[in-house]
Amino acid sequence: MKKDIQMPKVTGVKLCIAKSINDLGESDWHVYLINKNLIELTNVMIVSKGYENKDPGARKTSTLRHMIEQVDGQSVAKVESISPEVFSFFNEFWVSYYIVNELFDKKFVIAPFQEFDLETIDEIDLLGRIAT
DSSP: OOOOOOOOOOOSSEEEEEEOOOOSEEEEEEEEEEEOSOOOOOEEEEEEEEOOOSTTTOOBOOEEEEEEEETTTTTEEEEEEEEEGGGGSEEEEEEEEEEEEEEEEEEEEEOOOTTTTTTTTTTEEEEEEOOO
C-alpha cells in the first residue's frame, strides 16, 4: 500500500541549526526552515526529535511538533530554539508541506557535531549546520 503512494521529490527546501548572538552578546541557537523555491509552502508540519543512536536503550529527546501556516517563496522561517546539549545527538526533523495542492514530505537529519564545528549558511548569513 505504502509503496503505491508516489511522493514528489523535495527540492529547494533546507533545514539547519544556526547560531545568532542576542542583545546580551550570548549565543542563541535556532532551527530554521529555508524555502529557496519561488512559490510559498503551506501547512508546514515539522516533527523534531533527537537520539544518541538507534539502540533501543539509547537516550532520546522529547518529540516536538510545529505547524507553520505559510512560508513565502525565497524566505526563511524560525522553527524552534535548540539547546547545545543535544548537538551530540542525531537531530531528526520530518517536514511535510503543500505546494498548491500537492503534498511533499522529507526527513532531514543533522548528525552529531561540536558547537564550534560550523559552516556558513548563506541564506540566513549565520554559522550553523545544514541537515542532509
